[in-house]
Amino acid sequence: MKKILLTGSDGQVGQDLQQTLIPMGEVIATNRQQLDLTSSENIRQVIQEIKPDIIVNSAAYTAVDKAESEPELAFAINGIAPAIIAEEAQKIGAFLVHISTDYVFDGTKNTPYLETDTTHPLGVYGQSKLAGEQGIEKNGDRYVILRTAWVYGTQGKGNFVKTMLRLGKEKEQLGIVSDQVGSPTWSYDIANTITQILTNINLAETREIYHFTNSGVASWYDLAVAVFEEAKNLGFPLKIKEVNPIVTEEYPTPAKRPHYSVLSGKKIAKRLGYNAPYWRDSLKKMLIKFSKN
Numbered sequence: 001m002k003k004i005l006l007t008g009s010d011g012q013v014g015q016d017l018q019q020t021l022i023p024m025g026e027v028i029a030t031n032r033q034q035l036d037l038t039s040s041e042n043i044r045q046v047i048q049e050i051k052p053d054i055i056v057n058s059a060a061y062t063a064v065d066k067a068e069s070e071p072e073l074a075f076a077i078n079g080i081a082p083a084i085i086a087e088e089a090q091k092i093g094a095f096l097v098h099i100s101t102d103y104v105f106d107g108t109k110n111t112p113y114l115e116t117d118t119t120h121p122l123g124v125y126g127q128s129k130l131a132g133e134q135g136i137e138k139n140g141d142r143y144v145i146l147r148t149a150w151v152y153g154t155q156g157k158g159n160f161v162k163t164m165l166r167l168g169k170e171k172e173q174l175g176i177v178s179d180q181v182g183s184p185t186w187s188y189d190i191a192n193t194i195t196q197i198l199t200n201i202n203l204a205e206t207r208e209i210y211h212f213t214n215s216g217v218a219s220w221y222d223l224a225v226a227v228f229e230e231a232k233n234l235g236f237p238l239k240i241k242e243v244n245p246i247v248t249e250e251y252p253t254p255a256k257r258p259h260y261s262v263l264s265g266k267k268i269a270k271r272l273g274y275n276a277p278y279w280r281d282s283l284k285k286m287l288i289k290f291s292k293n
């Protein structure tokens with residue numbers, strides 16, 4: 001029976017991983033209080049004590065805008081901690097799965113980003129996540145870095161889908177950015193894919209980066225419209241009557257975001273023999289699950 005150490009267990013992906021990893025073995029789920037990624041001593045001590053076979057790092061500093069004013073904290077959690085985890089994993093022969101982001105790219109491409117494309121993050125969050133990837137590549141021995149994007153889930157602190165449900169209850173009209181496109185991705189599908197990776201890939205050999213998102217492309221505007229359509233069908237109480245597309249300049253944020261954030265999922269699909277679910281189908285499943293919570 002494998003011992004799996006999970007970090008960030010209170011997060012969106014972390015909560016879903018606690019479910020999907022169960023058939024893999026004994027899951028030791030740790031939240032920020034039990035394993036604090038700002039403390040290198042804490043990271044080393046927990047890994048040395050538990051001696052897991054597998055480490056899944058789903059913890060991260062994910063506040064994209066706040067990161068612009070807290071670069072040291074973002075780099076400590078997203079940049080330095082993954083390198084330490086990789087070093088400790090290497091010492092005990094543990095396999096590491098780490099989650100990264102589409103924001104390592106600048107969004108100037110207009111075809112889906114491949115794992116081999118040049119990285120060029122636009123903001124502190126993306127820079128800190130890229131530093132984490134590089135730390136793992138330098139210190140790690142056996143690992144998968146899974147880049148994903150536009151994550152929403154039923155659990156965790158918040159996300160775009162939940163924000164839309166809240167705003168749709170309060171307002172009749174909204175303007176939503178339509179000139180940033182990506183692939184909205186349900187956290188449960190990420191957790192499921194990580195579990196499939198751990199089940200199917202030969203853990204002795206891997207040192208890989210993979211891209212995984214739900215399939216299809218949408219703007220934030222498209223996603224908002226889809227949330228309201230699906231939520232109305234499911235009977236969510238909504239006041240919203242009108243959603244208007246706006247451009248990024250009309251909704252200024254501290255962090256610059258890529259205009260084109262689509263990741264190619266071909267490599268992982270080929271490796272696992274598994275096609276990512278279409279984003280809108282997963283959105284519907286998430287909303288059904290959320291409505292029952």
Ligand SMILES: NC(=O)c1ccc[n+]([C@@H]2O[C@H](COP(=O)([O-])OP(=O)(O)OC[C@H]3O[C@@H](n4cnc5c(N)ncnc54)[C@H](OP(=O)(O)O)[C@@H]3O)[C@@H](O)[C@H]2O)c1
Nearest residue numbers: 008010011012013032036037059060062101148149151156
């Ligand atoms: N969310 C997105 O749209 C998105 C997009 C692309 C990639 N990703 C990546 O996907 C992964 C999972 O993201 P998510 O959406 O599940 O994020 P999330 O819901 O924000 O969860 C992140 C978790 O990390 C924990 N954490 C923060 N600082 C920590 C620290 N110092 N020590 C230990 N834990 C700490 C948080 O704890 P608290 O609950 O106590 O705050 C939270 O539970 C991350 O690597 C993220 O970079 C996310």
